[in-house]
Amino acid sequence: MYAISRSSLIVLILLGLGFGIYPLVGDSYYIRLLTKIMALGIFAMSLDLLIGFTGLISLGHAAFFGVSAYTVVWFVVKMEILNAFLIFPAALAVAGLCALVIGWLSIRTAGIYFIMITLAFAQMLHAFFKDQHYWGGTDGINFNDKPMLMVGDTVLFDLSNKINLYYLTFSLMVAAFIFLAVLLRSPFGRAIQGVKVNEGRMRAMGYNINHLKLMSFVIAGCLAGAAGFIEATRTSFVNPEYLSWHASGNVMVMVILGGMGSLYGSLLGALALTLLGDNISSLWDHWLLIMGGFVIAVVMFMPDGISGSIESLSRRFRKASPPREETGP
Amino acid sequence: MDISYYLIQTLNGIQYGFLLFLVASGLTLIFGIMGIINLAHGSFFMIGAYLCWWLTSLFDNLFLGILAGIPLAVFLGLFIERFGIVYLYKRDHLYQVLFTFGLILIFGEMRSILWGNEVQGVMIPEMLSGAIPLTDTQSYPVYRLFISLVCTALAAALYLVIQRTRLGMTIRAGASNREMVQALGIDIAKLFAIVFAMGAALAAFAGMVAAPVQSVFPTMGDEILIVSLVVVVIGGVGSIKGAFLGAMLIGLADTFGAVFLPHGAGVVIYTVMAIVLLWRPQGLFGRT
Numbered sequence: 001m002y003a004i005s006r007s008s009l010i011v012l013i014l015l016g017l018g019f020g021i022y023p024l025v026g027d028s029y030y031i032r033l034l035t036k037i038m039a040l041g042i043f044a045m046s047l048d049l050l051i052g053f054t055g056l057i058s059l060g061h062a063a064f065f066g067v068s069a070y071t072v073v074w075f076v077v078k079m080e081i082l083n084a085f086l087i088f089p090a091a092l093a094v095a096g097l098c099a100l101v102i103g104w105l106s107i108r109t110a111g112i113y114f115i116m117i118t119l120a121f122a123q124m125l126h127a128f129f130k131d132q133h134y135w136g137g138t139d140g141i142n143f144n145d146k147p148m149l150m151v152g153d154t155v156l157f158d159l160s161n162k163i164n165l166y167y168l169t170f171s172l173m174v175a176a177f178i179f180l181a182v183l184l185r186s187p188f189g190r191a192i193q194g195v196k197v198n199e200g201r202m203r204a205m206g207y208n209i210n211h212l213k214l215m216s217f218v219i220a221g222c223l224a225g226a227a228g229f230i231e232a233t234r235t236s237f238v239n240p241e242y243l244s245w246h247a248s249g250n251v252m253v254m255v256i257l258g259g260m261g262s263l264y265g266s267l268l269g270a271l272a273l274t275l276l277g278d279n280i281s282s283l284w285d286h287w288l289l290i291m292g293g294f295v296i297a298v299v300m301f302m303p304d305g306i307s308g309s310i311e312s313l314s315r316r317f318r319k320a321s322p323p324r325e326e327t328g329p
Numbered sequence: 330m331d332i333s334y335y336l337i338q339t340l341n342g343i344q345y346g347f348l349l350f351l352v353a354s355g356l357t358l359i360f361g362i363m364g365i366i367n368l369a370h371g372s373f374f375m376i377g378a379y380l381c382w383w384l385t386s387l388f389d390n391l392f393l394g395i396l397a398g399i400p401l402a403v404f405l406g407l408f409i410e411r412f413g414i415v416y417l418y419k420r421d422h423l424y425q426v427l428f429t430f431g432l433i434l435i436f437g438e439m440r441s442i443l444w445g446n447e448v449q450g451v452m453i454p455e456m457l458s459g460a461i462p463l464t465d466t467q468s469y470p471v472y473r474l475f476i477s478l479v480c481t482a483l484a485a486a487l488y489l490v491i492q493r494t495r496l497g498m499t500i501r502a503g504a505s506n507r508e509m510v511q512a513l514g515i516d517i518a519k520l521f522a523i524v525f526a527m528g529a530a531l532a533a534f535a536g537m538v539a540a541p542v543q544s545v546f547p548t549m550g551d552e553i554l555i556v557s558l559v560v561v562v563i564g565g566v567g568s569i570k571g572a573f574l575g576a577m578l579i580g581l582a583d584t585f586g587a588v589f590l591p592h593g594a595g596v597v598i599y600t601v602m603a604i605v606l607l608w609r610p611q612g613l614f615g616r617t
Contacts, residue, residue, distance in 0.1 A: 057426065113610070120558060131593065131595045
């Protein structure tokens with residue numbers, strides 16, 4: 001079952017406070033960067049639901065991030081509709097629908113096939129947006145007016161203000177976290193974690209495995225869509241790179257770096273990888289060389305990720321301190 | 330749009346299919362025998378093309394360039410297997426994906442440091458630069474025929490090695506039951522090294538012969554990797570026969586997709602894949 005340990009609770013509170021307070025003291029560049037990190041954090045948590053909890057290794061998760069971003073563009077540029085109360089649910093719905101179709105086709109396979117097929121379908125959507133002149137082709141589409149939350153003609157929350165967007169992203173991240181934590185404690189959440197551990201036994205117990213996997217896939221797709229909505233709004237720009245398999249690979253690195261099967265780990269992974277990239281990319285043109293070495297080093301030496309290290313550190317710390325009487329079950 | 334036009338497109342599709350086969354056969358053997366998902370396989374194609382461009386300009390001769398490039402590709406394959414892939418045999422697919430994703434980044438940057446990011450061209454040697462006239466206005470370049478011929482010879486050689494030699498027997502046995510081969514006392518480490526180096530060399534060779542017709546550019550490895558994965562999914566993991574049929578199917582589908590659906594060409598091969606998946610989720614020649 002998904003439980004939040006004391007050490008992770010501390011990390012969570014620190015993360016929450018840090019992200020919550022930062023805009024009051026920070027400068028504009030980092031406010032934008034942290035908005036990106038929180039969006040990628042939602043993205044990484046959604047992939048962790050698949051990789052870390054359901055046992056589905058999807059290498060095409062950027063597809064849902066990207067179609068949601070293109071949905072934002074469609075409303076803002078093609079329809080000239082700016083109301084985020086309309087765009088946001090629509091973007092999630094499009095991402096969820098794509099996840100339903102791709103998931104329905106993919107979950108009938110397993111192992112290596114599943115990895116390759118999710119990658120191939122994401123690449124298919126990538127090719128679709130790249131080939132179509134309507135969607136801006138390889139260059140993508142820029143837009144000026146950002147979505148805003150409004151009722152009728154009154155604007156409640158203008159997302160072109162970066163502090164507003166920051167706090168919207170922050171709330172979405174917190175909401176996604178709580179949603180996933182509750183979901184993972186629900187009977188459904190326990191069932192998908194059972195699928196990861198022992199699929200055959202879950203099937204023998206009468207669960208419909210494909211149904212559980214597909215549900216998980218669609219939920220993850222919708223959450224990735226939420227992240228795509230923020231990223232498109234933040235950058236006012238969408239291009240096929242949103243759906244590229246490098247984007248899918250990057251978010252997978254975040255999940256593993258943070259430690260799979262841990263929601264706050266995904267947030268830490270997004271934070272660490274983005275900050276690392278942001279710092280070294282300005283130092284050296286060939287910084288991706290370092291990034292590649294870093295990814296390999298994580299696979300070799302830190303397969304449990306940051307959260308795994310925190311947990312084992314705190315366990316060692318507890319062992320070193322005098323034993324306490326355990327209470328409760 | 331007459332017969333000869335379609336003939337040209339068919340020949341192009343077959344030629345592309347052969348290139349795909351060279352890349353996909355290594356990919357499918359590495360999956361099937363070693364249990365490794367190697368995303369960096371496309372990088373070998375890209376490296377092959379850049380090696381060909383670099384060595385050809387060095388020796389001023391395409392054939393010498395390719396001849397010199399092949400041992401380098403074999404050596405690179407052996408090096409990567411011995412010092413990288415060897416750590417992945419007992420690891421989950423997830424870590425194999427990440428590790429080889431890291432390798433792609435490293436290969437890409439090494440290429441950028443050594444050879445730059447520009448698009449390069451390789452001259453077709455004079456003796457192959459002609460074209461065979463088909464009608465008054467249409468002709469077919471000799472070099473493309475040359476690619477198809479060389480690849481046919483290579484595919485036939487691969488078939489003979491796999492069907493008729495002791496090494497091939499071990500490879501086939503490894504693809505159908507890895508544990509049993511190990512239990513029979515066959516040096517699995519050596520077999521893995523051979524298979525990986527052979528796969529890398531085949532992919533690099535495909536990049537070398539493709540360099541003169543499709544120019545040499547940084548993302549060519551990524552492009553061929555994805556299409557080769559589609560080929561492997563269609564053919565079935567571990568099946569050389571499947572890789573061959575899948576490669577031809579995709580080569581032709583992609584070429585004719587571009588003819589009939591110029592704006593949706595990129596989507597055609599994935600649609601083919603989806604149809605095959607609905608019909609046979611384990612691929613045409615995959616085991617259930």
